[in-house]
Amino acid sequence: MSKLSSLVEDFSTKPVPGAQTVSATRVALIIIGISIALPAFVGGAQLGTALGFERAVLAFTVGGLILSVVASLTALVGAQTRLSTYMIVQFAFGTGGARLVNAIFAGTMIGWFGVNAALFGDAMVATVNQMYGEPGVWPLYVAGGSALMVLTTVFGFKSLDRLSRMAVPLLLVILIAIMGFALSHGESANLFAARTPTMSVGLGISAVAGGSMVGAACMPDMTRYVSSRRGAVGSMFVSYGIGAPIILLSATIPSLVTGEIDFMKILLGLGLGLPALFVLVFATWTSNAANVYGAGLSLAASFRNVRSWQLTLIAGALGTGVALSGIIELFMPFLIGLGVLMTPVAAIYVTDFFLVVHGKYDVATLERGPSIRWPGFAAWAIGSCTGLLTASQHLTLTLIPALDALLLAGVVYYGLMRWRAPHRAAECGSSS
Template identity: 45%
Template sequence: MSTLSRLTRNHANHAVPPDEQVGGVRIALVIVGVAITLPAFLLGAEIIHGLGAVRGITAIFCGGLILTATAMLTMTVGARSKLTTYAITQFAYGRTGARVVNLVLSITLFGWYGVTAMLFGQACQRAVLELFAIDWPLAGFIAAGSVLMVVTTVFGFRAIEKLSRLSVPLMLAALFACIYSVLQHHSLGELAAVPGNSDSRLSSMGMAISAVVGTFMVGVTIVADMSRFSRRPRDSVVAALGSYGSFSMLILVMAGIPILVTGEKDLMRTLYEFGLGTPALIIMIFATWTTNTSNLYSASLSIAQALPFARDWVITVTAGVAGTVLALSGVMVHFVDFLLLLGITVPPIAGIYMVDFFVLRRGRYQLQALDGAPAFNIPAFIAWALAVAVAALSSKQVLVITTIPACDAIVCAALCYLVSMRLAGRRFDAVQKSATQNNALSVDRINR
């Protein structure tokens, strides 16, 4: 294996080797880096604006509890199997069926890569104009940002993890500087007394919690891409608590507090008003950089499943260039609604593979066991379709189970899949038994 291939391998089609596994704290840093993003800042501001400080913070951390509980499960699947999300889906959906799932995931992530690259360019252009009174072309900022993102992603999880170790402390320090500036002029009591705005889109506790969960649930669904690098399954608990259970939610709170004083939802603009232009630039650059490397990384892993013989770095560069071209063309503005529609199709995927892993296969995910499995697992697709329908109805408040569409979709998918697989239990057990026997025979031949 060449040095370039060794440094850029993503282990898309096999388990992560022991020498590349890390602890839960380092995985948590990566997830927090992904969570610090411009849309998340806007979400925090909307919630605090609509509910006020006390109720808003309560809603944010209630959403965090739901995300943490779900993430512990999805991350444990990755930590125990050492496989990507896209390899994991083969067990529940079948080898060929998983390609359909991967197509939805890759389009979603690839699309958000283009949108984030465009947002990066726009934010950089405005920051340079505000700080230095220089009006450079938008295309140059988009292209420069994409180069940073693609180069980082080419070198895989290790590069993303090192970027997070550098960027997360810097971004948190900049956010704390903003909060410190606010508290210099206003006490905590004054901030807590500011009422919520009933005209806000997120003026109810249920809607706010739903927004928090819905915003991060796609990431929770594919977080096995990161947790597969865990040394031990219990590192998943550490990573979930250190990200979704604490710092990721704290970021939403810190992004929302300034709106109580300024009334401005745009955190970057607020930082400029407080004379914190440099911290604003640091947050903006690193927030989009860390988030988009994750988008591109997971999208590349998905594409690698369909192109197992292509080099990992070639897939990443090609996907990055294509995403950049789309961002430069401006079509991503019209793509957002489509991406939001796809977003309701992703959470059910987690519900299905969690049941498959923990209940039906009881933690036994070995790629060799797929040899005797059907190409398409029809019950999984039936459960997925029903869950997407429930999510769509729930988002329009026609059918409400938990009041949170993403959670409704996961619960529906898990229950439907479990029931349908139990009804087809004999056939499934026979396939599992055959695959296990074939795997045992193969191991026995190797040992001989």
């Protein structure tokens, strides 16, 4: 293997060796870094305005707990198999069927990359104009920022690990300081002022859970590097149960006390120019690095003759194109739609791993099974349709569309596969 190949090796189609594993704390930092993102600030401000402070806190807390539970289950699959998500889905959907699943995963992450890059461009225009009187050219900010994020990601998990250890602790300190500064310099009474909600708490919870559900569904990409299963679960509750609500509140509180919904304008209005610039650059960097990393892995599982770092570059180029296309206008529907569409995939492979084959996945057995496993697609369709019906209020179950989609997909898949369990377990062989 050449020196370059060694540097960019990320085990995209094989289990991560035990010697390459890291502590759960380092994985938690990566996940928190992914959550500290401009879309989270937009979502936190919008949800706070739509729900009011108390209801927003409830939505953030419950949404974070749902994410913690879902991510814990997917994290365990990754920690035990040491495989990427895009290899794992082949067991439940078939080697051929997984190509479609992985294409949707890749498309979703490329879309998230585009959302982040577009918001980065908007915020850079406002921030640089406020600080230096020169707004610059929006497409150049988008393209330049995207290129930086992509080029530092071709080195895979190692680059995510180093970037998160450097940036995340300081980002968290700055965000907590911003909340305190906003309360002391804004109209703090506005925080608890009576408001007429324009969104139900259930839909708010679904937006919170749906906004990060793709990350939770793809959690094996990170936890395949965790040295213990207990650590994998603990990192999920720290990241989503504690970290995610704090990040959302860091936008909600300043927005409510100042009456401004644009997070970067809030910071600039409070005279926090340099902290705003730091948050802008590193929040986008940590989250988009993970987006393009995941997109590259998903493509690598289907295009095995192309090196994963080359696919990462391709995904980054596509994401930059998405950013320039104006996807940000569909932001909130995009969030809710993600929770409905991607949650069932996680439910299906978790159900398959724990309840159907009882933890026995072996990559060597994949080619012995059918190319397409129709029970997985049937459960996916039923779960997604159910979530869409509850999101449009044509059906009422748990009041949280993302959770409805998850539960129905898991139950339907288990029901379809139960009679085939002995045959299915034999196909998968023994645990690696």
